[in-house]
Amino acid sequence: MPSLIDMRRRIRAVTSTQQITKAMKTVAASKLRRAQDRIIGARPFARLMLSTLNSLATRVDPELHPLLAPPESRPDGPTLLFVVTADKGLCGSFNSTLLRRAGTFIGDADNAVALGVVGRKGRDFFSHHGFDVRYEDVNVFNALKYSHAQSAARAAIEAYTSGEARDVYLLYNEFKSVLQQRVVVERLLPIPRLDPDEQDAALLADHLFEPTPKEIFEQLLPRHVETQMFRAMLESAAAEHAARMTAMDAATRNAGEMIDQLTLYMNKMRQATITRELIEVVSGAEAL
Protein backbone atom coordinates (compact mmCIF):
# COMPACT_ATOMS: atom_id res chain seq x y z
CA MET A 1 0.00 0.00 0.00
CA PRO A 2 1.41 3.43 -0.97
CA SER A 3 2.15 5.77 1.89
CA LEU A 4 0.66 9.22 2.29
CA ILE A 5 3.87 10.81 1.08
CA ASP A 6 3.81 8.68 -2.09
CA MET A 7 0.27 9.82 -2.77
CA ARG A 8 1.20 13.47 -2.37
CA ARG A 9 4.10 13.00 -4.73
CA ARG A 10 1.86 11.41 -7.37
CA ILE A 11 -0.67 14.19 -7.15
CA ARG A 12 2.07 16.75 -7.61
CA ALA A 13 3.38 14.87 -10.67
CA VAL A 14 -0.03 14.74 -12.30
CA THR A 15 -0.59 18.42 -11.54
CA SER A 16 2.59 19.46 -13.31
CA THR A 17 1.71 17.28 -16.30
CA GLN A 18 -1.65 18.98 -16.38
CA GLN A 19 0.03 22.37 -16.43
CA ILE A 20 2.04 21.31 -19.46
CA THR A 21 -0.93 19.97 -21.38
CA LYS A 22 -2.88 23.10 -20.55
CA ALA A 23 -0.07 25.29 -21.87
CA MET A 24 0.21 23.19 -25.02
CA LYS A 25 -3.48 23.54 -25.60
CA THR A 26 -3.29 27.31 -25.35
CA VAL A 27 -0.33 27.43 -27.72
CA ALA A 28 -2.06 25.14 -30.21
CA ALA A 29 -5.17 27.28 -30.06
CA SER A 30 -3.33 30.46 -30.95
CA LYS A 31 -1.32 28.74 -33.69
CA LEU A 32 -4.52 27.25 -35.00
CA ARG A 33 -6.03 30.67 -35.43
CA ARG A 34 -3.15 31.76 -37.64
CA ALA A 35 -3.06 28.50 -39.58
CA GLN A 36 -6.80 28.67 -40.10
CA ASP A 37 -6.58 32.18 -41.54
CA ARG A 38 -3.87 31.04 -43.93
CA ILE A 39 -5.72 28.02 -45.25
CA ILE A 40 -8.94 29.95 -45.66
CA GLY A 41 -7.01 32.61 -47.55
CA ALA A 42 -5.31 30.04 -49.76
CA ARG A 43 -8.37 28.03 -50.71
CA PRO A 44 -9.86 30.41 -53.30
CA PHE A 45 -6.62 30.48 -55.29
CA ALA A 46 -6.34 26.70 -55.34
CA ARG A 47 -9.98 26.33 -56.25
CA LEU A 48 -9.87 28.90 -59.07
CA MET A 49 -6.61 27.44 -60.34
CA LEU A 50 -8.17 24.02 -60.55
CA SER A 51 -11.34 25.18 -62.25
CA THR A 52 -9.46 27.37 -64.73
CA LEU A 53 -7.15 24.53 -65.55
CA ASN A 54 -9.92 21.99 -65.81
CA SER A 55 -11.92 24.11 -68.19
CA LEU A 56 -8.82 24.62 -70.32
CA ALA A 57 -7.48 21.10 -70.13
CA THR A 58 -10.68 19.78 -71.63
CA ARG A 59 -10.40 22.11 -74.60
CA VAL A 60 -6.77 21.82 -75.60
CA ASP A 61 -4.87 18.99 -77.17
CA PRO A 62 -3.44 16.71 -74.43
CA GLU A 63 -0.31 16.37 -76.56
CA LEU A 64 0.48 19.96 -75.75
CA HIS A 65 2.05 19.19 -72.40
CA PRO A 66 3.10 15.91 -70.74
CA LEU A 67 1.33 16.83 -67.50
CA LEU A 68 -1.99 16.58 -69.33
CA ALA A 69 -1.43 13.11 -70.75
CA PRO A 70 -4.27 10.64 -70.11
CA PRO A 71 -3.41 7.95 -67.53
CA GLU A 72 -3.65 5.13 -70.10
CA SER A 73 -0.75 6.50 -72.12
CA ARG A 74 1.72 6.58 -69.22
CA PRO A 75 4.73 4.24 -69.10
CA ASP A 76 4.66 1.51 -66.47
CA GLY A 77 6.32 2.64 -63.31
CA PRO A 78 5.68 3.09 -59.65
CA THR A 79 3.05 5.43 -58.30
CA LEU A 80 4.53 8.30 -56.36
CA LEU A 81 2.57 9.03 -53.18
CA PHE A 82 3.21 12.29 -51.37
CA VAL A 83 2.32 11.97 -47.68
CA VAL A 84 1.98 15.10 -45.58
CA THR A 85 2.28 14.41 -41.84
CA ALA A 86 3.13 16.60 -38.88
CA ASP A 87 6.66 17.25 -37.62
CA LYS A 88 5.64 16.64 -34.03
CA GLY A 89 3.50 14.21 -32.11
CA LEU A 90 1.15 14.77 -29.18
CA CYS A 91 -1.73 15.48 -31.49
CA GLY A 92 -3.97 12.49 -30.96
CA SER A 93 -4.43 10.10 -33.86
CA PHE A 94 -3.49 12.75 -36.44
CA ASN A 95 -0.38 11.02 -37.72
CA SER A 96 -1.33 7.41 -37.09
CA THR A 97 -4.62 7.67 -38.99
CA LEU A 98 -2.81 9.15 -41.95
CA LEU A 99 -0.06 6.55 -41.91
CA ARG A 100 -2.62 3.77 -41.67
CA ARG A 101 -4.37 5.19 -44.72
CA ALA A 102 -1.01 5.30 -46.53
CA GLY A 103 -0.61 1.63 -45.64
CA THR A 104 -3.93 0.67 -47.20
CA PHE A 105 -3.13 2.78 -50.27
CA ILE A 106 0.14 0.91 -50.75
CA GLY A 107 -1.61 -2.41 -50.14
CA ASP A 108 -4.40 -1.67 -52.64
CA ALA A 109 -2.17 -0.30 -55.39
CA ASP A 110 -1.77 -2.48 -58.48
CA ASN A 111 1.86 -1.44 -58.86
CA ALA A 112 4.82 -0.46 -56.70
CA VAL A 113 4.47 2.71 -54.65
CA ALA A 114 7.32 5.11 -54.07
CA LEU A 115 6.95 7.78 -51.44
CA GLY A 116 7.54 11.45 -50.98
CA VAL A 117 7.20 12.55 -47.38
CA VAL A 118 6.73 15.97 -45.88
CA GLY A 119 6.91 16.12 -42.09
CA ARG A 120 9.16 14.37 -39.62
CA LYS A 121 6.65 11.81 -38.37
CA GLY A 122 6.05 10.37 -41.81
CA ARG A 123 9.73 10.43 -42.70
CA ASP A 124 10.65 8.55 -39.52
CA PHE A 125 7.96 5.95 -40.02
CA PHE A 126 8.64 5.19 -43.67
CA SER A 127 12.43 5.25 -43.58
CA HIS A 128 12.43 3.11 -40.43
CA HIS A 129 10.25 0.50 -42.12
CA GLY A 130 12.38 0.46 -45.24
CA PHE A 131 9.98 1.98 -47.76
CA ASP A 132 11.16 3.48 -51.03
CA VAL A 133 11.35 7.16 -50.07
CA ARG A 134 12.24 9.38 -53.02
CA TYR A 135 11.70 12.81 -51.53
CA GLU A 136 11.71 14.06 -47.97
CA ASP A 137 11.38 17.39 -46.26
CA VAL A 138 11.23 17.72 -42.48
CA ASN A 139 10.86 20.64 -40.09
CA VAL A 140 8.63 22.54 -42.44
CA PHE A 141 5.60 23.32 -40.34
CA ASN A 142 7.21 25.66 -37.88
CA ALA A 143 7.46 28.30 -40.60
CA LEU A 144 5.65 27.00 -43.63
CA LYS A 145 6.51 28.83 -46.84
CA TYR A 146 5.53 28.60 -50.47
CA SER A 147 9.09 27.52 -51.26
CA HIS A 148 8.54 24.25 -49.37
CA ALA A 149 5.69 23.47 -51.71
CA GLN A 150 7.76 24.55 -54.69
CA SER A 151 10.57 22.11 -54.00
CA ALA A 152 8.13 19.25 -53.38
CA ALA A 153 6.28 20.14 -56.58
CA ARG A 154 9.52 20.22 -58.54
CA ALA A 155 10.38 16.74 -57.30
CA ALA A 156 6.92 15.48 -58.27
CA ILE A 157 7.05 16.97 -61.76
CA GLU A 158 10.55 15.71 -62.35
CA ALA A 159 9.69 12.17 -61.36
CA TYR A 160 6.61 12.35 -63.53
CA THR A 161 8.11 13.83 -66.70
CA SER A 162 11.20 11.63 -66.58
CA GLY A 163 8.89 8.59 -66.52
CA GLU A 164 10.21 7.47 -63.12
CA ALA A 165 6.67 7.61 -61.80
CA ARG A 166 3.48 6.65 -63.59
CA ASP A 167 1.30 9.01 -61.61
CA VAL A 168 1.48 11.14 -58.50
CA TYR A 169 -0.98 11.12 -55.60
CA LEU A 170 -1.26 13.36 -52.59
CA LEU A 171 -2.30 12.18 -49.12
CA TYR A 172 -2.96 14.65 -46.32
CA ASN A 173 -5.25 15.64 -43.49
CA GLU A 174 -7.81 18.18 -44.55
CA PHE A 175 -8.94 20.82 -42.08
CA LYS A 176 -12.69 20.42 -42.00
CA SER A 177 -13.40 22.12 -38.71
CA VAL A 178 -11.68 22.54 -35.40
CA LEU A 179 -13.12 19.25 -34.20
CA GLN A 180 -12.76 17.33 -37.42
CA GLN A 181 -9.96 16.34 -39.73
CA ARG A 182 -10.46 14.30 -42.83
CA VAL A 183 -7.85 12.14 -44.54
CA VAL A 184 -7.83 12.94 -48.25
CA VAL A 185 -6.25 11.19 -51.22
CA GLU A 186 -6.05 13.17 -54.45
CA ARG A 187 -4.51 12.48 -57.81
CA LEU A 188 -2.11 15.28 -58.53
CA LEU A 189 -0.68 14.10 -61.86
CA PRO A 190 -1.72 13.59 -64.56
CA ILE A 191 -4.13 16.45 -64.08
CA PRO A 192 -7.70 15.15 -63.90
CA ARG A 193 -9.85 16.17 -66.86
CA LEU A 194 -13.49 17.04 -66.57
CA ASP A 195 -15.99 16.21 -69.24
CA PRO A 196 -16.63 19.51 -70.93
CA ASP A 197 -20.07 20.95 -70.56
CA GLU A 198 -21.48 21.05 -74.10
CA GLN A 199 -22.84 24.55 -73.95
CA ASP A 200 -19.61 25.67 -72.40
CA ALA A 201 -17.55 24.09 -75.11
CA ALA A 202 -19.55 25.80 -77.84
CA LEU A 203 -19.29 29.12 -76.07
CA LEU A 204 -15.59 28.91 -75.55
CA ALA A 205 -14.58 27.36 -78.82
CA ASP A 206 -12.73 30.47 -79.92
CA HIS A 207 -10.56 31.03 -76.88
CA LEU A 208 -7.74 33.53 -77.23
CA PHE A 209 -4.34 32.87 -75.72
CA GLU A 210 -1.65 35.37 -74.96
CA PRO A 211 1.07 34.39 -75.70
CA THR A 212 0.66 30.88 -77.16
CA PRO A 213 -1.18 28.02 -75.39
CA LYS A 214 2.07 26.09 -75.16
CA GLU A 215 3.92 28.86 -73.36
CA ILE A 216 1.02 29.43 -71.01
CA PHE A 217 0.76 25.79 -70.12
CA GLU A 218 4.47 25.55 -69.48
CA GLN A 219 4.00 28.19 -66.80
CA LEU A 220 0.55 27.32 -65.59
CA LEU A 221 0.90 23.60 -65.00
CA PRO A 222 3.91 23.65 -62.67
CA ARG A 223 2.28 26.50 -60.79
CA HIS A 224 -0.85 24.42 -60.43
CA VAL A 225 1.11 21.53 -58.91
CA GLU A 226 2.83 23.94 -56.51
CA THR A 227 -0.48 25.46 -55.54
CA GLN A 228 -2.13 22.15 -54.78
CA MET A 229 0.93 21.03 -52.83
CA PHE A 230 0.93 24.28 -50.87
CA ARG A 231 -2.74 23.96 -50.12
CA ALA A 232 -2.28 20.39 -48.87
CA MET A 233 0.49 21.58 -46.54
CA LEU A 234 -1.59 24.45 -45.20
CA GLU A 235 -4.57 22.15 -44.70
CA SER A 236 -2.36 19.74 -42.82
CA ALA A 237 -0.85 22.49 -40.66
CA ALA A 238 -4.25 23.78 -39.62
CA ALA A 239 -5.57 20.28 -39.04
CA GLU A 240 -2.52 19.42 -36.94
CA HIS A 241 -3.02 22.35 -34.60
CA ALA A 242 -6.71 21.57 -34.33
CA ALA A 243 -5.94 17.93 -33.52
CA ARG A 244 -3.34 18.94 -30.95
CA MET A 245 -5.71 21.36 -29.32
CA THR A 246 -8.40 18.70 -28.99
CA ALA A 247 -5.94 16.10 -27.74
CA MET A 248 -4.43 18.41 -25.17
CA ASP A 249 -7.85 19.53 -24.01
CA ALA A 250 -8.79 15.90 -23.38
CA ALA A 251 -5.49 15.28 -21.63
CA THR A 252 -6.01 18.26 -19.35
CA ARG A 253 -9.48 17.01 -18.46
CA ASN A 254 -8.22 13.50 -17.78
CA ALA A 255 -5.47 14.84 -15.56
CA GLY A 256 -8.06 16.78 -13.60
CA GLU A 257 -10.12 13.65 -13.07
CA MET A 258 -7.06 11.74 -12.01
CA ILE A 259 -6.13 14.43 -9.49
CA ASP A 260 -9.65 14.28 -8.01
CA GLN A 261 -9.49 10.51 -7.64
CA LEU A 262 -6.05 10.54 -6.10
CA THR A 263 -7.02 13.30 -3.70
CA LEU A 264 -10.09 11.37 -2.60
CA TYR A 265 -8.03 8.23 -2.07
CA MET A 266 -5.42 10.15 -0.13
CA ASN A 267 -8.01 11.73 2.15
CA LYS A 268 -9.59 8.36 2.86
CA MET A 269 -6.19 6.99 3.70
CA ARG A 270 -5.42 9.86 6.06
CA GLN A 271 -8.81 9.43 7.75
CA ALA A 272 -8.20 5.70 8.14
CA THR A 273 -4.86 6.35 9.80
CA ILE A 274 -6.41 8.82 12.23
CA THR A 275 -9.23 6.39 13.08
CA ARG A 276 -6.76 3.58 13.65
CA GLU A 277 -4.66 5.71 15.96
CA LEU A 278 -7.74 6.77 17.93
CA ILE A 279 -8.79 3.15 18.40
CA GLU A 280 -5.30 2.33 19.58
CA VAL A 281 -5.40 5.15 22.13
CA VAL A 282 -8.91 4.25 23.36
CA SER A 283 -8.27 0.53 23.65
CA GLY A 284 -4.93 1.25 25.30
CA ALA A 285 -6.74 3.39 27.94
CA GLU A 286 -9.36 0.66 28.52
CA ALA A 287 -6.67 -1.93 29.09
CA LEU A 288 -5.26 0.06 31.99
Next chain:
Amino acid sequence: MEFPSSLTFELVTPERAIVREAVDEVQVPGAGGYFGVLPGHTPLLAMLQVGELWFRQGSERFFVSVAYGFAEVLPDRVTVLAQVAERAEEVDVDRAEAAQQRAQARLGGRAADIDVERARIALLKSLVRLRVASKVRVRPSGGF
Protein backbone atom coordinates in the same frame (compact mmCIF):
# COMPACT_ATOMS: atom_id res chain seq x y z
CA MET B 1 -26.95 34.46 -75.09
CA GLU B 2 -27.79 37.42 -72.98
CA PHE B 3 -25.24 40.18 -72.93
CA PRO B 4 -23.79 40.55 -69.42
CA SER B 5 -24.11 44.02 -67.89
CA SER B 6 -21.22 43.74 -65.46
CA LEU B 7 -18.20 41.59 -64.69
CA THR B 8 -17.52 39.41 -61.69
CA PHE B 9 -13.95 40.22 -60.86
CA GLU B 10 -11.88 37.93 -58.66
CA LEU B 11 -8.26 38.56 -57.79
CA VAL B 12 -6.47 35.98 -55.66
CA THR B 13 -2.91 35.18 -54.65
CA PRO B 14 -1.67 31.91 -53.14
CA GLU B 15 -1.83 33.58 -49.73
CA ARG B 16 -5.25 35.18 -49.81
CA ALA B 17 -8.18 36.48 -51.81
CA ILE B 18 -7.74 40.17 -52.53
CA VAL B 19 -10.78 41.27 -54.53
CA ARG B 20 -14.12 39.68 -55.26
CA GLU B 21 -16.59 42.19 -56.59
CA ALA B 22 -18.91 43.13 -59.41
CA VAL B 23 -17.15 45.69 -61.59
CA ASP B 24 -17.75 47.55 -64.84
CA GLU B 25 -14.29 47.44 -66.36
CA VAL B 26 -10.88 45.93 -65.66
CA GLN B 27 -7.47 46.71 -67.07
CA VAL B 28 -4.88 43.95 -66.84
CA PRO B 29 -1.11 44.00 -67.46
CA GLY B 30 -0.90 41.09 -69.88
CA ALA B 31 2.33 39.57 -71.15
CA GLY B 32 1.90 41.34 -74.48
CA GLY B 33 0.81 44.67 -73.02
CA TYR B 34 -2.03 46.17 -71.06
CA PHE B 35 -5.52 45.21 -72.13
CA GLY B 36 -8.91 46.42 -71.00
CA VAL B 37 -11.89 44.16 -70.39
CA LEU B 38 -15.50 45.22 -70.64
CA PRO B 39 -18.52 42.94 -70.13
CA GLY B 40 -18.94 40.55 -73.04
CA HIS B 41 -15.24 40.19 -73.80
CA THR B 42 -14.08 37.23 -75.89
CA PRO B 43 -12.75 34.34 -73.78
CA LEU B 44 -9.06 34.87 -73.21
CA LEU B 45 -6.27 33.38 -71.16
CA ALA B 46 -3.27 35.62 -70.65
CA MET B 47 -0.08 35.57 -68.68
CA LEU B 48 0.62 38.59 -66.51
CA GLN B 49 3.68 40.72 -66.22
CA VAL B 50 4.76 43.00 -63.40
CA GLY B 51 2.43 45.94 -63.61
CA GLU B 52 -0.49 47.90 -62.41
CA LEU B 53 -4.02 46.63 -62.65
CA TRP B 54 -7.15 48.64 -62.12
CA PHE B 55 -10.85 47.95 -61.98
CA ARG B 56 -13.68 50.43 -62.28
CA GLN B 57 -16.97 50.50 -60.40
CA GLY B 58 -19.12 53.32 -61.75
CA SER B 59 -16.72 56.22 -62.03
CA GLU B 60 -14.34 55.15 -59.31
CA ARG B 61 -11.17 53.30 -60.15
CA PHE B 62 -9.22 51.07 -57.77
CA PHE B 63 -5.58 50.24 -58.32
CA VAL B 64 -3.71 47.03 -57.52
CA SER B 65 -0.09 46.17 -58.14
CA VAL B 66 0.36 42.65 -59.48
CA ALA B 67 3.28 40.48 -60.51
CA TYR B 68 3.18 37.24 -62.48
CA GLY B 69 0.35 34.81 -62.77
CA PHE B 70 -2.57 34.46 -65.13
CA ALA B 71 -5.81 36.10 -66.04
CA GLU B 72 -8.78 34.22 -67.37
CA VAL B 73 -11.38 36.33 -69.11
CA LEU B 74 -14.88 35.07 -69.81
CA PRO B 75 -17.78 37.19 -71.08
CA ASP B 76 -19.16 37.74 -67.57
CA ARG B 77 -16.14 37.24 -65.34
CA VAL B 78 -12.47 38.00 -64.95
CA THR B 79 -10.33 35.77 -62.77
CA VAL B 80 -6.80 36.88 -61.97
CA LEU B 81 -4.48 34.40 -60.33
CA ALA B 82 -1.50 36.54 -59.38
CA GLN B 83 1.63 35.36 -57.67
CA VAL B 84 1.93 38.67 -55.83
CA ALA B 85 -0.68 41.38 -55.52
CA GLU B 86 -1.33 44.36 -53.28
CA ARG B 87 -4.13 46.89 -53.25
CA ALA B 88 -2.97 50.47 -53.48
CA GLU B 89 -3.93 51.27 -49.90
CA GLU B 90 -1.98 48.28 -48.59
CA VAL B 91 1.35 49.08 -50.19
CA ASP B 92 4.05 49.68 -47.61
CA VAL B 93 5.66 52.77 -49.14
CA ASP B 94 8.77 52.70 -46.96
CA ARG B 95 9.46 49.10 -47.81
CA ALA B 96 8.90 49.69 -51.50
CA GLU B 97 11.24 52.69 -51.45
CA ALA B 98 13.89 50.67 -49.64
CA ALA B 99 13.54 47.89 -52.23
CA GLN B 100 13.85 50.41 -55.03
CA GLN B 101 17.06 51.88 -53.60
CA ARG B 102 18.49 48.43 -53.03
CA ALA B 103 17.78 47.37 -56.58
CA GLN B 104 19.19 50.60 -57.99
CA ALA B 105 22.34 50.26 -55.93
CA ARG B 106 22.78 46.73 -57.16
CA LEU B 107 22.31 47.73 -60.77
CA GLY B 108 24.62 50.71 -60.41
CA GLY B 109 27.28 48.73 -58.57
CA ARG B 110 28.33 46.71 -61.60
CA ALA B 111 29.71 43.91 -59.48
CA ALA B 112 30.52 40.89 -61.62
CA ASP B 113 28.39 38.37 -59.77
CA ILE B 114 25.04 40.15 -59.64
CA ASP B 115 22.01 38.80 -61.34
CA VAL B 116 21.14 41.78 -63.51
CA GLU B 117 17.79 40.38 -64.57
CA ARG B 118 16.70 39.78 -61.00
CA ALA B 119 17.74 43.23 -59.90
CA ARG B 120 15.93 44.75 -62.86
CA ILE B 121 12.73 42.92 -61.96
CA ALA B 122 13.06 43.93 -58.33
CA LEU B 123 13.40 47.54 -59.43
CA LEU B 124 10.41 47.25 -61.71
CA LYS B 125 8.28 45.72 -58.95
CA SER B 126 9.16 48.42 -56.45
CA LEU B 127 8.44 51.16 -58.99
CA VAL B 128 5.05 49.68 -59.81
CA ARG B 129 4.17 49.41 -56.15
CA LEU B 130 5.16 53.03 -55.54
CA ARG B 131 3.18 54.22 -58.53
CA VAL B 132 0.11 52.30 -57.39
CA ALA B 133 0.49 53.62 -53.86
CA SER B 134 0.67 57.19 -55.12
CA LYS B 135 -2.70 56.80 -56.84
CA VAL B 136 -4.54 56.00 -53.65
CA ARG B 137 -3.23 59.21 -52.16
CA VAL B 138 -4.55 61.25 -55.05
CA ARG B 139 -8.10 59.97 -54.77
CA PRO B 140 -9.40 61.90 -51.72
CA SER B 141 -8.72 65.24 -53.46
CA GLY B 142 -10.76 63.98 -56.37
CA GLY B 143 -8.21 63.73 -59.09
CA PHE B 144 -7.42 61.42 -61.93
